[in-house]
Every structure is written in C-alpha cells, then in structure tokens.
Amino acid sequence: MSSPTISLAIREMGEEDLPVVLDIDQLSFPVPWSERTYRAELSDLRASNLHVVEVNEDGKKRIVGYIGYWFIMDEAHISTIAVHPDFRQMGIGEMMLRTAIEETLEKGTLVVTLEVRKSNDAAIRLYQKFGFEVIGTRARYYRDNSEDAHIMALKSIY
Ligand SMILES: CC(C)(COP(=O)(O)OP(=O)(O)OC[C@H]1O[C@@H](n2cnc3c(N)ncnc32)[C@H](O)[C@@H]1OP(=O)(O)O)[C@@H](O)C(=O)NCCC(=O)NCCS
Known part of the structure; x- marks a missing residue:
C-alpha cells in the first residue's frame, strides 16, 4: 500500500x-473573535x-490554522494566529508567521508588532x-482575566 501524499498550503x-x-x-482563545x-x-x-493553512492529504483538504495582520502606515500588526490543537508543534505556526513577515517586508513595512499574554509561553x-x-x-x-499583554516588536527588518 502506498503512503499518503500530504502537503501544506497557505492561501x-x-x-x-x-x-x-x-x-x-474557540479551541484556541479564552475570548474568541465573533x-x-x-x-x-x-x-x-x-x-x-x-x-x-490547509493540509491536503490525498486530495482531502482541511484547514488547520490561520493568521491575521493589519497594515498601519509603515507598521504591520499581527492581529491573530492559531493552529488547531491536533496540529500544533509541527511547524505550522512558524510557517504562517514567516509567510506573514515576508509579505509585510514586500510591502515596505519597517516594524512588525503584536500583543501576547504574558503567560503564553508557546507563542x-x-x-x-x-x-x-x-x-x-x-x-x-485581556478582559477575561485582566492579564497584562506584552507588546512585542520585530525591528531587525529595518
Ligand atoms: C502559538 C501557536 C500558534 C504556535 O503554533 P505551532 O504550530 O504549534 O508552532 P510551531 O510548531 O511552528 O513552533 C514554532 C516554535 O514555537 C515555539 N513553540 C510552539 N509551541 C510551543 C510549546 N508548546 N512550548 C514551547 N514552545 C513552543 C517553539 O519555539 C517552536 O520552535 P521549535 O519547534 O524549534 O522549538 C499555537 O500554540 C496556538 O495556536 N496557540 C493558541 C493560540 C495562541 O495562543 N495564539 C497566539 C496569540 S498571541
């Protein structure tokens, strides 16, 4: 029996x-977006x-993650990123973030920023x-537990 053909694509x-x-x-955030x-x-x-990001296994496609970002003048802001719990720690988050950063660079962004819960070690x-x-x-x-956010920035793309 041949092994399945698996590929990942971002769109x-x-x-x-x-x-x-x-x-x-719902599976990823205490306060999901509506x-x-x-x-x-x-x-x-x-x-x-x-x-x-879609996994394609022998032609069967399944969405396993997503990323959002905003352009504000010469800044890009990552608004959301999540991977389905069954597909975490496989490099999908990294792949999405790399793609987003590359796209923002192409558009002339000088700095990429985001907010993250101080307790969110994985992110x-x-x-x-x-x-x-x-x-x-x-x-x-964060309004669910009043947790502080770190503001993080990637400035080395200057
Ligand atoms: C944060 C998140 C998107 C990471 O996605 P992922 O696909 O699991 O991440 P990757 O497999 O690409 O991991 C890339 C790097 O992230 C870090 N990382 C990811 N999961 C981790 C974990 N559970 N513990 C520690 N580090 C982790 C590591 O540095 C890892 O690199 P390494 O494999 O060389 O150690 C995912 O955990 C998630 O969806 N979390 C819930 C939603 C969320 O918190 N989003 C962030 C909002 S600010």
Whole structure:
C-alpha cells in the first residue's frame, strides 16, 4: 500500500472558511473573535489580511490554522494566529508567521508588532524565534482575566 501524499498550503481566507476558523478560534482563545468580527476583517481588504493553512492529504483538504495582520502606515500588526490543537508543534505556526513577515517586508513595512499574554509561553517562544522583543506592556489588556499583554516588536527588518 502506498503512503499518503500530504502537503501544506497557505492561501487567503474566504467567508466559506469561517465555520472551521471559528471552531479553531474557540479551541484556541479564552475570548474568541465573533463571526461578525471576522466578516468585518474580511471586508477590509486594504488594511486587513487573513490567511489559512490547509493540509491536503490525498486530495482531502482541511484547514488547520490561520493568521491575521493589519497594515498601519509603515507598521504591520499581527492581529491573530492559531493552529488547531491536533496540529500544533509541527511547524505550522512558524510557517504562517514567516509567510506573514515576508509579505509585510514586500510591502515596505519597517516594524512588525503584536500583543501576547504574558503567560503564553508557546507563542512568546515562537515570536522570539523570529527575533521579536518585548518593547512594552499593556496593563490588564485581556478582559477575561485582566492579564497584562506584552507588546512585542520585530525591528531587525529595518
Ligand atoms: C502559538 C501557536 C500558534 C504556535 O503554533 P505551532 O504550530 O504549534 O508552532 P510551531 O510548531 O511552528 O513552533 C514554532 C516554535 O514555537 C515555539 N513553540 C510552539 N509551541 C510551543 C510549546 N508548546 N512550548 C514551547 N514552545 C513552543 C517553539 O519555539 C517552536 O520552535 P521549535 O519547534 O524549534 O522549538 C499555537 O500554540 C496556538 O495556536 N496557540 C493558541 C493560540 C495562541 O495562543 N495564539 C497566539 C496569540 S498571541
């Protein structure tokens, strides 16, 4: 029996992807984005970018992660990133972040920023792997538990 052919691809998110994206969001965040928020992001094509990663196993496609980022003048801001729990620690988060950073570079971005919970070790390590550094704090930023956010920035792309 031949082994399955598995490939990964990243592409723009569409409205038809929302049911799966909302499921992954529920599994990934204490305060998930609403469908309304996603629809608003998808309609703001100038500032907002949302991409999904799809696994293709012998022709059967499944969305396993997504990333969002905003362009604000010469800054890019990562607005969201998540990988389905069954597909974590396989390099998918890294692949999405690399793709996002490369795209922002192509558009002339000088700095990439994001917020992350201070307790979110997995995400902080991912960002540090790319050279993001903590540049500040947003006190009690998360409304579910009043946790502080680190503000992180990748400035080495100057
Ligand atoms: C953060 C998240 C997107 C990482 O995605 P992932 O596909 O599992 O990450 P990768 O497999 O690409 O890992 C890349 C790097 O991230 C770090 N990392 C990822 N998961 C980690 C974990 N559980 N513990 C420690 N470091 C971790 C490591 O540095 C890893 O590099 P390494 O494999 O060389 O050690 C994923 O854990 C997730 O969806 N979390 C829930 C949503 C979330 O918190 N998003 C961030 C909001 S700010």
